[in-house]
Amino acid sequence: MDLFSSLERTTADFQTTNWSIVGGLRASDGQVRRQTAEWLAREYWPPVYASARRLTKTREEAAELTQAFFAEVVLGRGLLDLADEGKGRLRSLICTALRRFAVDQWRHNKARGAGRVVPLNGLEREDALLQDSSPEEEFDRRWALKVFERAIKLCERHYMSAGMADHWRLFEDRIIHPALRQCDAPPVADLAKRHGFDSVRRASAALQTVKRKLTVTIRQVVAETVTDLEQAEQERAYLMKWLGMSAPTGANDH
Structure with a gap:
């Protein structure tokens, strides 16, 4: 390269x-x-x-x-x-x-x-x-991607150390990899079997759990850049917009 x-x-x-x-x-x-x-x-x-x-x-x-x-x-x-x-x-x-x-x-x-x-x-x-964007927009998009990468690594470390690798691998295959590769996400039913979940319902619940954790982690990473809580929340919302993600309701640390 x-x-x-x-x-x-x-x-x-x-x-x-x-x-x-x-x-x-x-x-x-x-x-x-x-x-x-x-x-x-x-x-x-x-x-x-x-x-x-x-x-x-x-x-x-x-x-x-x-x-x-x-x-x-x-x-x-x-x-x-x-x-x-x-x-x-x-x-x-x-x-x-x-x-x-x-x-x-x-x-x-x-x-x-x-x-x-x-x-x-x-x-x-x-x-x-x-992308077809202004210099300022491109700067912000790359900044958002870097924060996202940081949050992903921290979140992955959390689930691996907690003995919940199946949750993280499921989330990777369903959410992260399709987003990065710009391809369609595999059906949850197929991924549930691959990662050892006994039902689609349990797999879907695991996906929501990881998404909430990732949202919290993104908020924590963003908070490193500011000291004001209101500004930190504005930064998080700004980042989520650039990532094309919406925070799940009731996000909390699991």
């Missing part, structure tokens, strides 16, 4: 931004500040790159814009030093800064007559992972 395919398809474990980690940017220890900034840059690379693909013509230009953004703005200008947990989402700060940086780059290249200008119009992409 080439570099760009790796960037576009990365499934690295994404830890959503914990404000205690962001606080490391203000540490008195220079090494701690540098390591924190580099860690956050690595974690936010995929959504920034996805957004950059909507601002550029080719993969190479998107990678160049992303690299320059992190080097010049995130690390060079200390963008994340401006992060304030009381002023909204960190991803909004990054996404807005990327848009402004792209405009600056476009103007700079145009002024000096550079052969390679970063275009600001949306073009058709051969990249199947990208």
Whole structure:
């Protein structure tokens, strides 16, 4: 797999931004500040790159814009030093800064007559992972997917350690795999037999149990990014919308 395919398809474990980690940017220890900034840059690379693909013509230009953004703005200008947990989402700060940086780059290249200008119009992409959306929407979608991946891993760990692997495998086959592969979900009756459930009713109940747990886990992961409970709930609802999921009623931790 080439570099760009790796960037576009990365499934690295994404830890959503914990404000205690962001606080490391203000540490008195220079090494701690540098390591924190580099860690956050690595974690936010995929959504920034996805957004950059909507601002550029080719993969190479998107990678160049992303690299320059992190080097010049995130690390060079200390963008994340401006992060304030009381002023909204960190991803909004990054996404807005990327848009402004792209405009600056476009103007700079145009002024000096550079052969390679970063275009600001949306073009058709051969990249199947990208949807017909704006840079901001693509950034948010990739962020949502990363949070979803994180929640899935935590939820899977919970069911495996609880001796309920059958519940998780059933949920994977019925919900997760069809969503990721964009295919029809197998009938619950078939999956019930495959995973050792003695009836469709019991299998359906297990699916709802796991869905409730996943919803709670998503809420917990989102809460890592904010301190206000109301804002955390808004973030969760926002994330669920992007994932195309509706939270089950009476969601609780099982």
